[in-house]
Amino acid sequence: xxxxxxxxxxxxxPSQTLSLTCTVSGLSLTSNSVSWIRQPPGKGLEWxxxxxxxxxxxxxxxxKSRLSISRDTSKSQVFLKMNSLQTEDTAMYFCARFRSxxxxxxxxxxxxxxxx
Amino acid sequence: DVVMTQTPVSLPVSLGGQASxxxxxxxxxxxxxxNTYLHWYLQKPGQSxxxxxxxxxxxxxGVPDRFSxxxxxxxxxxxxxxxxxxxxxxxxxxxxTHFPWTFGGGTKLELK
Numbered sequence: 001x002x003x004x005x006x007x008x009x010x011x012x013x014p015s016q017t018l019s020l021t022c023t024v025s026g027l028s029l030t031s032n033s034v035s036w037i038r039q040p041p042g043k044g045l046e047w048x049x050x051x052x053x054x055x056x057x058x059x060x061x062x063x064k065s066r067l068s069i070s071r072d073t074s075k076s077q078v079f080l081k082m083n084s085l086q087t088e089d090t091a092m093y094f095c096a097r098f099r100s101x102x103x104x105x106x107x108x109x110x111x112x113x114x115x116x
Numbered sequence: 117d118v119v120m121t122q123t124p125v126s127l128p129v130s131l132g133g134q135a136s137x138x139x140x141x142x143x144x145x146x147x148x149x150x151n152t153y154l155h156w157y158l159q160k161p162g163q164s165x166x167x168x169x170x171x172x173x174x175x176x177x178g179v180p181d182r183f184s185x186x187x188x189x190x191x192x193x194x195x196x197x198x199x200x201x202x203x204x205x206x207x208x209x210x211x212x213t214h215f216p217w218t219f220g221g222g223t224k225l226e227l228k
Binding site: 044045046047058059060061062094096098100101102103104106107108109 | 117151153155157164165166167170171174176208210212215216217218219220221222
């Protein structure tokens with residue numbers, strides 16, 4: 001079955017770079033697209049970006065200058081890198097498979113706190 | 117960016133009752149290919165969002181027929197009939213027609 005699992009540091013210092021990994025199983029990244037979505041504590045959902053099955057990417061313009069999404073298809077992993085972190089980047093970060101039916105499978109999420 | 121406005125923000129319901137959530141977009145969600153990419157999610161406390169309805173009115177695998185979606189253009193509705201305890205949580209609409217993809221602000225379905 002399709003599964004996604006996020007991993008990464010729980011705490012990042014302000015101005016530093018966040019690096020997260022989404023490890024997928026039950027699907028191939030060469031025929032599936034994966035997105036990153038985040039949710040600040042007690043708030044709503046924000047789409048961050050997508051890496052398409054062909055390896056192309058699209059990003060939310062609000063954070064595009066700080067964000068990079070890449071992948072390693074041989075390891076079934078998708079990576080998120082976001083620089084210049086601030087306290088407002090404190091959030092639960094989710095990866096999810098994207099299809100024309102929307103985000104149909106989600107990971108459990110990883111909580112990232114930006115604090116010194 | 118397309119702004120997705122959900123109402124109400126909070127919706128008290130009785131078990132066995134009916135609930136209706138509105139989602140309005142600041143521009144039409146009809147894609148140039150003719151499809152409308154409006155989807156609905158439920159996020160239960162402490163969990164990831166789960167897909168309920170995709171492309172306006174299609175129930176995702178395993179979703180009970182108590183959930184139904186309707187609408188067109190800029191105006192969409194999620195209806196839940198015979199509300200059960202496992203239906204409580206935060207509901208979000210999502211548009212994936214226009215970049216950046218955007219979510220509604222959420223509706224909390226809670227017990228009256």
